[in-house]
Amino acid sequence: MKLDAKIPSGPLTEKWDNYKFEMKLISPSNKRKYKAIVVGSGLAGASAAASLAELGYNVDCFCYQDSPRRAHSISAQGGINAAKNYQNDGDSIYRLFYDTVKGGDFRSREANVYRLAQVSNNIIDQCAAQGVPFAREYGGLLDNRSFGGSQVSRTFYARGQTGQQLLLGAYSALSRQIGLGKVKMYNRTEMLDIVVVDDRAVGIVVRDMINGKISSYAADVVILTTGGYGNVYYLSTNAIGCNVTAAYRAYKKGALFANPCYTQIHPTCIPVSGDYQSKLTLMSESLRNDGRIWVPIAKGDKRPAAQIPEDERDYFLERKYPSFGNLAPRDISSRSAKEACDDGRGVGETGVGVYLDFADAIGRLGKNVIAERYGNLFDMYERITGEDPYTVPMRIYPASHYTMGGLWVDYNLESTIPGLFVLGEANFSDHGANRLGASALMQGLADGYFVVPYTVGNHFATKGPAGVDTTHPEFKKVEEEVKQRTEKFLSIGGNRSADSFHRELGTIMWDNCGMGRNEAGLKKALEMIPKVREEFWQNLKVLGKNEELNQALEYAGRVADFIEFSEVMCHDALDRNESCGAHFREEYQTAEGEAMRNDNDYLYVAAWEYKGVGQKPEIHKEPLEYENIKLATRSYK
């Protein structure tokens, strides 16, 4: 299979304009003859559904939560980047583009990233017009902050709840279209498979999570906006319900899965406290602006932090990266913390954690200033751990946070299944091997508000209506498969819960395909996962029936897909014999422990094709061509 990214011609800065001019249009009166299915209602889904409906298309939108407003985009704390240059500090579209490509360790597509930087400004305008209450200065203009080690202040924010406010903005636009009847919203409805007829995505099969009814929906285009797969590690900062099912089902139907091994581990999360733990809570990265990260120099030093004298502490980030110090990028900070803990110098009861200490900042600025800056985060930390971070240093540890990999899409955000578009975290497109802070919200909204309304229109205009409805035999066939699978979960009658399998899988993945990977570990994981999969299908226990609200049944389906998917991840990690961005292969590092990228052999997107359960997927490579940016080694020394 030859992967064609369909990048428009012309200079980088003109590609998107050229595309918009050259694309085909549909007359306003014909738009209502087309229908789009949007799966997911986060930033990408809600914005796409609303924008398409505003144009006049009919939209069916699906989400597994009880309301579209609860999609996990809501949890993003920090902010959203845009190249507005309101602060007059030298920002520009090109700089945002460059920073994003560099931050992604030169593993993303230039044209996509440039478009992202271009439309970033429109997003801020759009959200402000919707009444999103961004933080403002006393003069009434928008405030910006520097985020995630960026040297310009380009991050817009709404307290520590930027994701929430942006999502509620998109949700309000979506709600308006639901009220107008242009969007039909299906809450508590989970997509369980996609239907492809004549090499075109024509619909989906869903399960009504209240009564178990399995039914089909047909449309002229299917848009997946179903987020990332960070929960493959069991513990992550993702919501409990986040899952890979929609994307994985599409993969099984022929969509390629790109770069699954690129998973971002966020350095500042509250550490695990016990084996009952269900989720990890992110503490905003902004804490690293004032907190100092350290561990004891001596191994196994279990004294309370206050009793460890200054000269027996190792401020390892400051030591190793003097110019960036505690603000070193996410992947580097995370790995350093892991090294310290692997070395037996971790802190806390479990020894898996490092200190994030505000004593110096409180001494320098006073408690009040710190409370003003981080008060709500400190409160949250105390609520969860029962410790007061004003007096005892916080303990943090990295956790799975975001997945850069996703379904392969071309410049149109269309997957290798024609008519199947993928937006937001669910696609692989813009972040390369590592995502910069405050860029996830930007990408989700760029895809939904400003990219897909054009590219889907072009798709309709060139391909015409799908002309298939749910009476087509393929729909019946897929429905039947979904029903059988559901029945299968209920009929195994084993002894273990889906949760226990998920935990087992999570441990395998975290240990072998987490922050650091190596060949032996990945091969071991590839031996262990099939065993988990086999036991799952023989020893799973799900009570109740399909025709009711059955959370255990929902969960079983998601875990089954995670298990199969995790093998694809390991294959990808094993194939990529280099360290780049969030993918750190321990074999490929310098003597000082720095990542060694290999541009000669791995300057490509690895897109995997499904070949059957337990079979090694087939790799397809999309070479990355850098016409504008000179490849350089990332250095944060």
Next chain:
Amino acid sequence: MNLTLYVWRQKNADDKGRMETYQANDISSHMSFLEMLDVVNERLLTDGIEPIAFDHDCREGICGMCSLVINGNPHGPEKGTTVCQLHMRHFKDGDKIYIEPWRAKAFPVIKDLIVDRSAFDRIMQAGGFVSVNTGGTPDANAIPIPKENADTAMDAAQCIGCGACVAACKNASAMLFLAAKVSQYAYLPQGQAERTERVKNMLTQMDLEGFGNCTNFYECEAVCPKEISVKFIAKLNREFLRATVKKP
């Protein structure tokens, strides 16, 4: 610690439902309340009893999905905390814990502790938006907004739509939810064009959904996990009076 749980079990919307008693033994004080329920569910599964169904998702206090009334308190006894961030260290060995769903006609029980909150969505669909289409919006800095107004709008906008205000209100009124949304737009210039219609339409939808009326108990403010102030209900009342005297 060992606890006795009294949990509302209801098979579906038509079932009458009843309280069941479960023992939760060897619970760690570091667990979150929902993790305690996870553990109980895992044990129920072993015993062949269907696990307790409850809504939850982000488990970090922002999605608004979790919705348990614990010993009569929506989201439990801690102020400004959702159930998912409530930890077991606030309970002690031997405690008896009542766990019930949100109770309101407008929030019918779907199963066990899960209720249908789509009424909130419909209130939003009736006017909880600014009617701007994607594209063609002015530069974000074209309209300066006094910081104070932007901050007040943000105070209101923090609402996570969980419905605890309804669950706590003796009248099962949704006034705090409604007030937060109406106020957010009323304080921002972007919300002015539809200001009059918005409050009328959203209020009408709220009334039609079968929520009760606000009689100024202020229970809502006391349980709101985002501590949204009843001053926004005062604002809503002003908005309503303003809309009444304004010509449509």
Next chain:
Amino acid sequence: MTNNQPLGFSKASVGKKVLMAITGISVIGFLTAHLIGNLQLFVGQDQLNSYAETLQNMVAAKWMFRSVILILFAIHIWKGIVLWLENRKARPVSYMKDVTLEASVASRTMFWTGALILSFVVYHLLHFTMITTNPEYANLPLDNGRFDVYSMVILGFQNYTISAVYFIALSLMAFHLSHAISSVFQTFGLTKPTILPKLKIVSNLIALIFFIGYVSMPIAVLLNIISLPTGGNL
């Protein structure tokens, strides 16, 4: 589609609340006037009786005033009942374990205190206005050609049972008012978080003033601070 025709003012929940507030304020206005008038009991027989006579002689004004207050009172009662019924319906299944954090007892018993006050008002009218419950008051000798309201009141309150009824009813009224007054400000959107707690205190104080004002009369009679004028007997 959710685009419903907006509900009319008096059907909308906030509208009902506003009506409760407006009619409530009017009743408070009446209570104030009534109290000032009645406190003339402490000035003396002549003052109270001539005041009563003046009111009696303003026939048109009296009936206009009575009908207005009756209508306002009726709206207050009617909307109060509607609110109570709707609010009960809004929670068909109650909690096994019910907790109250903020809501005062007064705020939660508005309907019941209201109902009891209403029955008291009926009694009060029958007692002093229509003289149905104690017809013997009608036989009081005239005071300079005027009906002797002064003696009637004293006679009435000298009866322990009657005084007790008044005492209880007036405490219920004060209780009702303590929530009502602060509520009015919230309903008209005149509050903010900084003044809300103070407003509750002020509201309680005003309610207390009404209570003391009204209850001072039966107390004064029972303590013999005010007694029947010499010669005035049945």
